[in-house]
Amino acid sequence: MLFKKYLSEMDNANREIRFMRLLVAGLAVLTLIEGVAMAKLAGSERIVLVPPEITRSFWVSGNAVSREYLEEMAYWYAGLALNVTPAVSDYQNKLFLKYAAPSEYGRLQAEMGARAEFLKKNNAATQFSVRNVTTDEKNLRVALSGTLVTWTSDKKAGERNATYLVGFKFMNGKLYVSDFKETSDKNPFGDPAGSQP
Numbered sequence: 001m002l003f004k005k006y007l008s009e010m011d012n013a014n015r016e017i018r019f020m021r022l023l024v025a026g027l028a029v030l031t032l033i034e035g036v037a038m039a040k041l042a043g044s045e046r047i048v049l050v051p052p053e054i055t056r057s058f059w060v061s062g063n064a065v066s067r068e069y070l071e072e073m074a075y076w077y078a079g080l081a082l083n084v085t086p087a088v089s090d091y092q093n094k095l096f097l098k099y100a101a102p103s104e105y106g107r108l109q110a111e112m113g114a115r116a117e118f119l120k121k122n123n124a125a126t127q128f129s130v131r132n133v134t135t136d137e138k139n140l141r142v143a144l145s146g147t148l149v150t151w152t153s154d155k156k157a158g159e160r161n162a163t164y165l166v167g168f169k170f171m172n173g174k175l176y177v178s179d180f181k182e183t184s185d186k187n188p189f190g191d192p193a194g195s196q197p
Contacts, residue, residue: 065170067137074142074166075130077177081112082128082148082164089116101169101176108180125151128162134188140168141179143188163188 080096093112100108119125132145148162165188167179183190 063170064137065140065168065175067135069175070135070137070140070142070168071133073168073175074144075133077166077180078128078130078144078164081115081180082126084116084119085125086116086120086123089119096177099175099177101171101178103169104178108177111180123153124157127151128164136189139189140170140175141189142166142168143183145185145188161185165190 077096077099080092084092093109093116096112097105097109127149128144128146129149130144130146134143134145136142143163143165145161145163148160149156150158163183163185165179165181165183166177169176169178181190
């Protein structure tokens with residue numbers, strides 16, 4: 001009887017040891033899986049950055065946008081289109097066209113593509129420095145006047161005063177680019193003679 005009791009206690013101890021070993025192995029596998037998951041998630045957090053200084057407020061209503069918003073967006077789009085090198089032209093064109101008005105997408109794509117091809121063919125780069133901003137809030141247009149510098153390889157190929165018009169369409173609470181063209185200082189919005197705002 002004592003022998004049977006001894007064997008029974010030994011079997012129980014063996015079962016407990018097996019259970020503990022399985023439990024430890026399961027915990028080790030779980031720890032390994034968690035470690036891999038944490039390694040994959042490390043560095044994937046999203047940080048939202050704001051400009052170091054916000055000097056003007058913007059607003060958007062059901063059918064209008066603020067003058068400040070138009071100016072900031074026009075400045076950004078002009079930078080995408082005019083501060084270009086052959087290496088970044090394709091990327092910047094894609095980014096610009098991402099915000100093109102659907103009705104004007106084809107025309108803007110052709111114009112931006114022609115500009116990019118010209119830069120690549122001539123190994124040229126352009127830089128536009130804005131000097132003056134004129135806004136037509138009613139028609140959602142902004143004229144940017146400044147200096148356009150063209151570089152070929154590492155040499156300055158030209159510098160001239162230029163004015164560019166950025167036209168917008170406001171649809172579904174979003175501002176889309178509908179026009180981007182060079183105009184003149186005398187007629188910054190490119191209007192027919194006598195019909196300037």
